Amino acid sequence: MNALIGAYTQGCMLALFALGIYITFRIFNFPDITGEGSYVFGGAITAVLIVAGYNPILATLAGFTAGMASGFCTGLLHVKFGINSLISGILVMTALYSINLDTMGKSNVSMGDNATLLTYAERAVMGDPAVTPRTRENDFVDVLGWRPKKNDLIHLAAIFALVAALTAVTYWFFRTNMGTAMRATGDNDQMIRALGVNTGNMIIFGTALSNGFIGLSGSLFVQHSGFADVQMGMGMVVSGLASVIVGEALVGSRSLGLTLVGAIMGSVLYKLVVSLVLSMGMPPNDLKLVSAVFVFTALVLPGFITKWRRGRTASAPTPGAAPARA
Amino acid sequence: MKAIQNWQPMLKVRNARKTFNPHTPNEVRALQGVNLELGPGKFLIVLGGNGSGKSTTLNAVAGSFFVDDGSIHIDGKDVTRWREDQRASLIGRVFQNPFSGTAPNMSIAENVALAALRGQPRGFGFALNRTMREEIRARVRGLNMGLEDRLDNMIGSLSGGQRQALTLLMATWVKPKLLLLDEHTAALDPKTADKVIHLTEQVISQGKLTALMVTHSMQQAVNLGDRIIMMHKGNIVRDFQGAEKRRLRVEDLLDQFEDIRRMEQLDESASEMLQETYI
Numbered sequence A: 001m002n003a004l005i006g007a008y009t010q011g012c013m014l015a016l017f018a019l020g021i022y023i024t025f026r027i028f029n030f031p032d033i034t035g036e037g038s039y040v041f042g043g044a045i046t047a048v049l050i051v052a053g054y055n056p057i058l059a060t061l062a063g064f065t066a067g068m069a070s071g072f073c074t075g076l077l078h079v080k081f082g083i084n085s086l087i088s089g090i091l092v093m094t095a096l097y098s099i100n101l102d103t104m105g106k107s108n109v110s111m112g113d114n115a116t117l118l119t120y121a122e123r124a125v126m127g128d129p130a131v132t133p134r135t136r137e138n139d140f141v142d143v144l145g146w147r148p149k150k151n152d153l154i155h156l157a158a159i160f161a162l163v164a165a166l167t168a169v170t171y172w173f174f175r176t177n178m179g180t181a182m183r184a185t186g187d188n189d190q191m192i193r194a195l196g197v198n199t200g201n202m203i204i205f206g207t208a209l210s211n212g213f214i215g216l217s218g219s220l221f222v223q224h225s226g227f228a229d230v231q232m233g234m235g236m237v238v239s240g241l242a243s244v245i246v247g248e249a250l251v252g253s254r255s256l257g258l259t260l261v262g263a264i265m266g267s268v269l270y271k272l273v274v275s276l277v278l279s280m281g282m283p284p285n286d287l288k289l290v291s292a293v294f295v296f297t298a299l300v301l302p303g304f305i306t307k308w309r310r311g312r313t314a315s316a317p318t319p320g321a322a323p324a325r326a
Numbered sequence B: 001m002k003a004i005q006n007w008q009p010m011l012k013v014r015n016a017r018k019t020f021n022p023h024t025p026n027e028v029r030a031l032q033g034v035n036l037e038l039g040p041g042k043f044l045i046v047l048g049g050n051g052s053g054k055s056t057t058l059n060a061v062a063g064s065f066f067v068d069d070g071s072i073h074i075d076g077k078d079v080t081r082w083r084e085d086q087r088a089s090l091i092g093r094v095f096q097n098p099f100s101g102t103a104p105n106m107s108i109a110e111n112v113a114l115a116a117l118r119g120q121p122r123g124f125g126f127a128l129n130r131t132m133r134e135e136i137r138a139r140v141r142g143l144n145m146g147l148e149d150r151l152d153n154m155i156g157s158l159s160g161g162q163r164q165a166l167t168l169l170m171a172t173w174v175k176p177k178l179l180l181l182d183e184h185t186a187a188l189d190p191k192t193a194d195k196v197i198h199l200t201e202q203v204i205s206q207g208k209l210t211a212l213m214v215t216h217s218m219q220q221a222v223n224l225g226d227r228i229i230m231m232h233k234g235n236i237v238r239d240f241q242g243a244e245k246r247r248l249r250v251e252d253l254l255d256q257f258e259d260i261r262r263m264e265q266l267d268e269s270a271s272e273m274l275q276e277t278y279i
């Protein structure tokens, strides 16, 4: 049962990543894979700062900023130097691999007993352990005969609250004048330029914001798992994309609010399914292969189905892969 | 040449040149020294064959690219080096393709709200506050297309004519110094095109707008506007204003095209193509 809470928590952290993916892939139509690196960068900065004794709130903010800086670079390469969006992301991601190693000084940093954002959450609920020592009694909660660890529940609640708050802020932002201009940049850049918006700046801001969320996702993951690893970003973009796709399948993509909530639900469901298939005995090594196949299927299937329905003559686009732009 | 002008031109294009793909086999000299002055409140019709440089002229004015040579002034400001989004503070545009002027996956209200801030900084206020919604509803109702009840529908669900009408509303929501219309009814069926043309006329005369309209319709050229220029191979080759413009009939315009054709000694097949295009 603790595995279930773990899966929920993982799902919530993945949701932040998915939020970032949603911004670039869906709002800007920009296939940005910087996330593989900015996720680690956000986590690495947080880990190093926490180990060095900095306040975890500060360390978390630093993780967010590190992500933003990464995305900023990707956007800049694309907009100012005219480099293809995918290549821009690959360049920054590759550069970040070295930067992450430099940041951590080695390939793996463990945070030991240093206080994290989650320790703060525990203290907020259960009091300072120096004052009210933890006993076996208050270590568990009783939920209808099910006894999950109190710590795990607090971690889940704290991370969920953070994700929910950030989603709400994102929703609000994309309905402001600035936010609608950003959405229009992805929807019809010619139109919004004719209305006086510097689309280049919008894209740079968008990739920065997206990777900020991704860096924050990495930061939370590190604080939850207790270590940062230079490899931890591997395959994350595919997982994030899978979450967004699952979310769209769950709630559709009609309104902005729904898709954002969908991304969260998709991430949680994705992690639940992953933990389920792992518990059913699938070798963990095959996980990324399965994820990739899943995303492939989700990208190709809708177009394939329409094609099949229309008969062999019609050639249908794949809506998931690259929404056609007018 | 007029010795003294008591008005400042709203648009002044001086010796504009533009060559696409220079020094390659695909080199196209799209503008070869275009000179144009347009007074405030004037409505200019731009005619010319395919590839004569009409769109390129409008795009050069709008800043879709920089001209290779020459200068562009709008309302006395030298905008030659302004980016497209900077010039947007002075220019409203409607494109030929109904898909170009609106964001398909955003609602009617959101699209119009975007246009309401044309050329202004965009902050963190709600794009669709109550007053904005009400104003949008009122002005969309003025289009007489029943769209005021569908403000939250995605633009993508509208017909081409509805989109062009909305784009026109959006382009003129903030009064532009210049309104650029590039064959904005060409993609519509004749009935819808008439409706949009009627709307265009109304918007331009009510707002006393300075406008450039590219069209292939001789009928529109004769009925609308107070000046006609004809373009050919990147140059302005005819210019009719005032009483002369008012006297012009469709046949006169066709004769003019015939003249241009003869001057260029085009072959018969090209002439047939012209006939097909213009009649």
Ligand SMILES: Nc1ncnc2c1ncn2[C@@H]1O[C@H](COP(=O)(O)OP(=O)(O)OP(=O)(O)O)[C@@H](O)[C@H]1O
Pocket: B020, B021, B028, B029, B030, B048, B049, B050, B051, B052, B053, B054, B055, B056, B057
């Ligand atoms: N972006 C571009 N790149 C390369 N060539 C271009 C570009 N835009 C226009 N041209 C070329 O410049 C020439 C003038 O084109 P333009 O679009 O101005 O013609 P037009 O008068 O608007 O014709 P039409 O009536 O067909 O719209 C054409 O030969 C066209 O192929």
Ligand SMILES: [Mg+2]
Pocket: B054, B055, B056, B182
């Ligand atoms: Mg044209």
